[in-house]
Structure formats: structure tokens, C-alpha cells
Amino acid sequence: MTEEIWKDIVGLEGWYQVSDLGRVRSVDRDFVDRRGHRRFFPGAMIVITDDGAGYQKFLSHKAGVKKNLTVHTCVLEAFTGPAPAGLECCHGNGNRKDNRHSNLRWGTKAENAKDRELHGTAIKGADSPNSKLTEQDVTSILRSPDSHAEVASRHGVTAELVGLIRNGKAWKHIERQPGMYAKRKKAWLVNGKAYDTLPEAAAAEGIAQHVLRYKCQGRTSNGKFYPPAPGFGFVESSASQAVPE
Template identity: 30%
Template sequence: MRNNEVIEHQIEVFQNEEWLPIVGYEGFYEVSNLGRVKRLSNSGTCKEKILKPQLQRDGYKRVDLSKKGQKKRFPIHRLVATAFIPNPQNKEQVNHQNGNKLDNRLDNLNWMTRKENIAHAHETGLVKKNENPVIATHLDTGEQRQFKSQKEASCELGVYPKNISNVLNGRIAHVSGWSFERSSLNQKSS
């Protein structure tokens, strides 16, 4: 694209931009369906301004919002989802459908449970395969389950693969009520 074409495309995109108040910060900040956040002007010295997001180590963009002298940092994808996407089932996580954590457009976001989000990460290849068999033991019931891989255990139990790895490597003792150990058996899961 030539420079003129790029500018025309950006103008067209921004013409379709919709803004809604940020819950808890009404009258101070708004978020758009394109994943942008702006501070609203007030009768004092503040002019309307698009906030520059900060890229965090976890790969998500966040912005700092202030109200009554208190500053708080928010992930932009959660601000967009909370403002634009109904969540009648109270699902706790916001999923990036294309797997790109930087793409906070409304079209790319949806609410999911933790288990659904983990399954999506596996289906889209966002999580590396680990075919080492593991045994999971439930701490309350003593139930043991054999899995052919950490991936399978993650999907079935709704536990993040990194947390399973942390238990296996002794960094934490258990996660979500399960302890894990390596298995040399190559059986299917129960």
C-alpha cells in the first residue's frame, strides 16, 4: 500500500470506531471496539487523549486509569470485552480468537471459561506439545488419573500446562486440587 492508501484505510477504520464508557470510570475514560482507550476531557485542564498502551511481559497491552488520585492498571482486552460483550454466564476469561494477544479488536474477543480457553490454546497450537505421560492425583478424593501427556491433562482438568510443569519440576506442590507426577506408562487416560 502506498502512503495515501494507508491513510485512507486508517480513516475508514476509525470511522467505524464506536466508544463506550469504561465500567467504574464513567465520565473519565472510554474504550473503543478497535481496542483503543481514551481519557475524556474535563472542565479543568485535561483534554481528550488516546492513551498509549504498555506492553507487559505476559504479552498483553495494558493501560493505567486514574480516579480520585488512585491509579490502577487494566488489560485492554478485558476493558473491550466488559464494555461491548454481554457475559450472561459469567465466564471469567477473555479469549483472543486469533491467538494474537495484541489484537484487542471487538471482533477478535469472546468470553470463555478457563477450561475453554486452555482447550482453545491447544487447538490453535498456542501451547507447545508435551507428550510425556503424567499421573494426576486429586488431593481431596485420592482419585488418580493417567494421561498420555501434559496437554491431555491440561485439557481434561482445566489446568494450565505451565502449572502442571511447575508441579512436576517441584516449583509448586499442587494446582487446582491436583498433584502431578511423571509416569513411564503409556496408557490412555481414564
Template identity: 30%
Template sequence: MHNIENPKKYPIGILSPKGLSAVSIVQPLSNAKSGLFIMEIWKDIKGFEGYYQISNLGRVKSLFRIVSHKLKGKKTISEIILKSCISSPGYYALGLRKNCKVKCARIHRLVALYFIPNPENKPEVNHKNGIKTDNRVENLEWCTRKENIIHAIETGLLPNRGSGNHNAKLCERDVREIRKSKLTRKQLATKYHVSIYTIKDAIKYYTWKHI
């Protein structure tokens, strides 16, 4: 938190200090009269420069740009903060679109990749307070699989596996069929009445690792 005596000196969208991407000042809605502001830092997402940015608060925005359009010739896309959806394990995720291709990305991993050093090259990202939708940089840390499991057990987050979990949207038979299927993820999502992210997680063994 930064106590800024004269917020007029720091308008939304100012340029950041050297070495950082664009910066904006965001005022907490819960304490608007306190004079406290949060410094929100935005960084380009690799492979999507000029298209999307991720912030240290766990927000993703689509940038202003002009793109080709089959009917209109050119189309203007306004800058906007994107809404994320919750994938089957409970994490915020969204699709990054470029050149008619979509890449699924989890918000907490984007924040960790661009704002948290990982000198030991740990593979997973942990939410310190156990809240999977709290993707502020101070709530995230790199960890090993073992460290992640231990933390989940200590915080009571580790659920029963498979269809024994009351939050499960698929069963073991569904997952086996999905992994063998030649249908697209979109077609599978429609067939099993789940999100594309649920299908992706099952295929990639992010979920249902025991089968």
C-alpha cells in the same frame, strides 16, 4: 467496514445513533484511497465516566476534563488516546486513574465487557486468531477456562509452564516470595525487575497457577 461515499458528512467526533456513546470514523492507513472507513464506537467505562472510554477497536482514550491541582488550583487534561503496555502473559493493559487511585485493566476484557453479550456468563475472553494484541471486537469471544485452553492448544499458544517457559521473567521461588510479601506491587516490581502487571498477575494467580 462501511463504504461511505461522502466522508465529509461524517466528521470525527459525531454523535452516535440512539443508545450508543460517541462515535468517530477512522480511516485505515493501509488503504487510505479506497473510500472505506471503520466505524469506531466509544463507550464510557463504568466507574470512570467522564474520565475514560473504550472503543470497539480496542483503544482507550482519556477524556477532556478540568481537575483540581495543589499548585495551579485547576489543571486542564486534554483528550488523548492512551498507550498500553504488554503484561507478562502478552496482553495489552493499562492503569485507569481516578481520585489518586489506579485500577489495572486489560484491554481485551474491557472490549468484551462493553461490546460482546455474555448470556452464559462465561468468565474468560479468547482471541480468535491467537494474537493477544489484536483487541478488535470481532476478534474476541467469551469462553470458559476449558474452551480457552483447548483453543490455546489448537493454535499452539499454550507454552511450557513456570520457569521452563523461555519467556518467564520470574522463577517459582520468586513467585512464592511475592505472594507472601507485604511489600506494595510497585516495590515488588522494582525488586524483581518486572512490571507491576507481572506482579499483579502472579499474586492474583492469573499466571503461575501451578504453584
């Protein structure tokens, strides 16, 4: 039987270790506290839980700081090394709970997606446990002529997610049809002046970009949509007009 190998977790040396089988433990600690008393804490196996998306995580405690860490990342960093730029963890057999070092590698996002398709673990759209939207909702989002913020407020999601959906970076499996949202020319309106880009408008008007965005597009806070400020606005246009809901 192959012996289990343990290594220090990167950033938690002297506190926690991870094994090549994907287990986590704390290490024995003998130290002197602030009152000058010598104290000893024996090491112990750490409880690993599910993060809701199928990945395994645990809660670390170091010098009063708590942090949730994913087991697969700890294993790869300890046994393979830090992630090269642009790469992420890939599970060779598609099982997110199998964090043996032999099952893990650093790979590109495309390689990871291909692995999920190959193993049938890619969860799309409404079938995802984290999805707040249905395919009908997404179709409605794509057909709406309203701003990202307004649409997001109606559906209880973020404007960022609406933007990802409309630009084909989320819910890609929904077929785009004529009349649906298309990439549009934008205009930032400030007191009768139109600017092509947000940075251009912010520089010309002397207003911070994040403030100007709120003034022109409005914003959603605590589920309530606040409209654009008087004299400010944001318009989009394209050859393919959206169909009103």
C-alpha cells in the same frame, strides 16, 4: 471504512473510553478543583503496554487512585457486557495483542485452553516466560517426600505452586511415574493428638486455621524456612510412597 466506535470503560465513566478496535483514550474533563478554580484537561490517547504474558494493559488514574487494567476486559465489558459467572476472555485468533471486539468473546477456561492449543499459543512448563522451574525441578518436586513448604523453599517458589504441581493442576504434561507424589491421607498433629482435617484440628484446639497451618507445617518467609512448632506436626501417607531425592 468502518468508523471506530468508542464507549465508556465500566467503572471509569467520564474518565476513560475504549474502542471496538482495542484502543484506549481519556476524555475531556472540565471541573472545579478544591480551591474553586475551574480546570480543563483535554482527552488523549493512552499508552498501552505488555503485561509480560502477552496481554495488553494500561494504567488508569481516577480521583488519585491508580489501577492497571487489561484492554481485552475493558473492551468486552463495554461492548458485550460483564463476564458471566465462570467465564473469561477468549481471543478468537489466539493473538493476545488483538483486542478488537470482533476477536473477543466470553468463554470457559476449557474453551480458552482449547483455543490456545488450536492456535499453537499454549506455552507449557519451562518454555513459559514466567516459569521459575525446569522439567527436572518438577520431577524432583514430584519425587520428594518432603512437605510442600520445604520443597517450595528449596526451589524458590510458593507452597501453593508445589501443591498445584503435585495434584496435577500445573505442569500437567509431565508424565506421572510410579513412586512420584500421590494424593495422600493427611494428619494434623497437635500435642500427641491426630486430626484428619485442618478445620477439625483448629476447632478442637481453639486455634485459627492459618495459625495452626504454620505451627504444623512450618512456613517460608523471605526465602527462609521456619520449621513446625514444638508439639505440632503434619504427616501424609499413601499407598504410593515418594522416592527420596
